[in-house]
Amino acid sequence: MNHRTIFFVSDQTGITAETLGHSLLTQFDGLRFRSVTLPFIDGIDKAKEVVRRVNLTAEVEGVRPIVFATFVHDEIRAVIRGSRGLLLDFFDAFIDPLERELDVRSSHMVGRAHGQKNQDWYSRRIDAMNFALENDDGQTVRNYEKADVILVGVSRSGKTPTCLYMALHYGIFPANYPLADEEFESGHLPGALLQHRHKLYGLTIAPSRLVQIRNERRPESRYASADQVGFELRSAQGLFRKFGVPWMDTTECSIEEIASTVLARMGLLDRNAADPERVESSEPGSGA
Amino acid sequence: MNHRTIFFVSDQTGITAETLGHSLLTQFDGLRFRSVTLPFIDGIDKAKEVVRRVNLTAEVEGVRPIVFATFVHDEIRAVIRGSRGLLLDFFDAFIDPLERELDVRSSHMVGRAHGQKNQDWYSRRIDAMNFALENDDGQTVRNYEKADVILVGVSRSGKTPTCLYMALHYGIFPANYPLADEEFESGHLPGALLQHRHKLYGLTIAPSRLVQIRNERRPESRYASADQVGFELRSAQGLFRKFGVPWMDTTECSIEEIASTVLARMGLLDRNAADPERVESSEPGSGA
Structure with missing residues (x-):
């Protein structure tokens, strides 16, 4: 039986990564997933700890985990990209076309309520x-x-x-x-x-x-x-x-x-x- | 003042499109957005109605709307793609890499609870x-x-x-x-x-x-x-x-x-x- 570990990782709450990740995974009926949510990964050290955890999972399970992410900080995303998981970062994919369309740079700031x-x-x-x-x-x-x-x-x-x-x-x-x-x-x-x-x-x-x-x-x-x-x-x-x-x-x-x-x-x-x-x-x- | 209309469109509830879209837009501080959510666009006729509405908005406002979408059905997405809005479809972007990774075709079925x-x-x-x-x-x-x-x-x-x-x-x-x-x-x-x-x-x-x-x-x-x-x-x-x-x-x-x-x-x-x-x-x- 196919079994994958899914990580939801974010420098914020992880709720957006979870929401879209779960929606996408419902398109893959019959597969078995185990999910791990790691919110507030807002520093390089925490990101390295995530990488260790993803890599350990890959080793133990013999198949690479899928990492759904919403990172605002490019440097943190870059660390995660070094893991053995498949990184699908929702922000990374869409911030660029939005910046072009709106003709403005995004803040790259963690979107705290303020x-x-x-x-x-x-x-x-x-x-x-x-x-x-x-x-x-x-x-x-x-x-x-x-x-x-x-x-x-x-x-x-x-x-x-x-x-x-x-x-x-x-x-x-x-x-x-x-x-x-x-x-x-x-x-x-x-x-x-x-x-x-x-x-x-x-x-x-x-x-x-x-x-x-x-x-x-x-x-x-x-x-x-x-x-x-x-x-x-x-x-x-x-x-x-x-x-x-x-x-x-x-x-x-x-x-x-x-x-x-x-x-x-x-x-x-x-x-x-x-x-x-x-x-x-x-x-x-x-x-x- | 920059003002854009944002459409959240889906053949399901639209909640995922809204969640990710809002998260992305918080990265663009200072811009003004107006949002319209159109859920359950699950047929070609409904999709054509969305296109009419997006095009009308583009005409009236003189700037093209941004359309955040989560379409499971490729045919419906294709209709929406014909609008004058900028279409950012979250499913479209990520289903392919997931299919390759999981080595299985997605169901392309509306993910109803069942x-x-x-x-x-x-x-x-x-x-x-x-x-x-x-x-x-x-x-x-x-x-x-x-x-x-x-x-x-x-x-x-x-x-x-x-x-x-x-x-x-x-x-x-x-x-x-x-x-x-x-x-x-x-x-x-x-x-x-x-x-x-x-x-x-x-x-x-x-x-x-x-x-x-x-x-x-x-x-x-x-x-x-x-x-x-x-x-x-x-x-x-x-x-x-x-x-x-x-x-x-x-x-x-x-x-x-x-x-x-x-x-x-x-x-x-x-x-x-x-x-x-x-x-x-x-x-x-x-x-x-």
């Missing part, structure tokens, strides 16, 4: 997270005026993780409301939701998967039974149709996919895009 | 998020046995967003405990914390920044006063030193930077790296 713009973006994400926490699971319906989107769906359909992800990653103010017996019996949505009908987005999930998820929580319960789950999901989809709520099936989706689908369909990616501060303030995804 | 492995990783992140929510802000100290890390610090030093980020992004089980008058007056940490001293990590922040953050919450309060903030931060750092708790200053850091610093210093990136399922299960960062 200045008021970043603090604004930090505050925005924190406020969004607090909004998501305060408006989770229908605990209050009073703040929907301020919400960007209100997710609706049955228990364990993915509402809370999606809301927290949208808040932390995109600075979106999300609320969510659980559909339960009250709605199913009345065949109605609460007035607080209908008042903001254009903000509603429904999540649904395959019955078999929801049975599995609920059984992990409360094994053998009515809550986790196929009958109850089937009833709730049918009722929820009935409500989505009746009130014209757009919805998606989350069964095969990662949290990232659910979040970006919701935002794309609700036109919220464009709204953010219209904010010229958004890129300059360097998030999401800075601290490579 | 199969049990992804569901395991999804469940892990959800469990981690629920753990973070249940063990936020010291609301209980009974589950520290199960925690991977316990953040300690004064109110508004960044504990909650860091915990939620570590849970959602890394599948880490984090708890956090707020240091307050009880600890400051006794000069002691609770027994529940000391029992797990090796899991403790402290967050601190510059007094002036904390005054600002707390004033946004409770303007003109004692809680937000320079005296109170100074007292709390000095006391917290005294406790860190007294009990040998490692700590970092979060003032200039993004949430990503705080999270990856904590994990690196606590040796938790290596622990995850040792899990061979981690890459294959395609998160974090799949759904490019």
Whole structure:
């Protein structure tokens, strides 16, 4: 069985190297990888230590590791290039064409958060997270005026993780409301939701998967039974149709996919895009 | 003033294109960018619509947009390449060297979550998020046995967003405990914390920044006063030193930077790296 060690190395957090590296590796189904993340490699000595580790891995495993990197400092990258691994540096490949296009030299500075713009973006994400926490699971319906989107769906359909992800990653103010017996019996949505009908987005999930998820929580319960789950999901989809709520099936989706689908369909990616501060303030995804 | 429109385009979520694109653009300080994210461009017609939009932007702004992309499908990328924007496709640049190195053709399939492995990783992140929510802000100290890390610090030093980020992004089980008058007056940490001293990590922040953050919450309060903030931060750092708790200053850091610093210093990136399922299960960062 093919087995490779993958290093994600950066003079910053390594999150960008990981994100792109993982995305690329999903294109190679069936291979086995082991991953090692080494962030904050911001000096020559640390870089030499990485080289030793990569070389040792190459020796022990008999196959050279793949090193995904995002180095801002050319000198550090040069040290890593001396390792026996295959170095794929995402910055190295794209900084040049960007410098030519923008007709300006890049700073070659580790992109630390700095200045008021970043603090604004930090505050925005924190406020969004607090909004998501305060408006989770229908605990209050009073703040929907301020919400960007209100997710609706049955228990364990993915509402809370999606809301927290949208808040932390995109600075979106999300609320969510659980559909339960009250709605199913009345065949109605609460007035607080209908008042903001254009903000509603429904999540649904395959019955078999929801049975599995609920059984992990409360094994053998009515809550986790196929009958109850089937009833709730049918009722929820009935409500989505009746009130014209757009919805998606989350069964095969990662949290990232659910979040970006919701935002794309609700036109919220464009709204953010219209904010010229958004890129300059360097998030999401800075601290490579 | 230089102003460019940046498109992030993908046949998947666009998150990878955004993450790497933003990281690259932070290297070009002082330029102004406007960003537009267009996810799920998974057909020729949608791609042609993107081309129209990019070309219109080029015409209106008199300068060609930059298009960061992660296309798995060569035919769709070829359509986008016909636009007047500068196309920088991260997959295009790296799939070839990876195919040569791994000696296998990539699937050229949109890397949708699929199969049990992804569901395991999804469940892990959800469990981690629920753990973070249940063990936020010291609301209980009974589950520290199960925690991977316990953040300690004064109110508004960044504990909650860091915990939620570590849970959602890394599948880490984090708890956090707020240091307050009880600890400051006794000069002691609770027994529940000391029992797990090796899991403790402290967050601190510059007094002036904390005054600002707390004033946004409770303007003109004692809680937000320079005296109170100074007292709390000095006391917290005294406790860190007294009990040998490692700590970092979060003032200039993004949430990503705080999270990856904590994990690196606590040796938790290596622990995850040792899990061979981690890459294959395609998160974090799949759904490019």
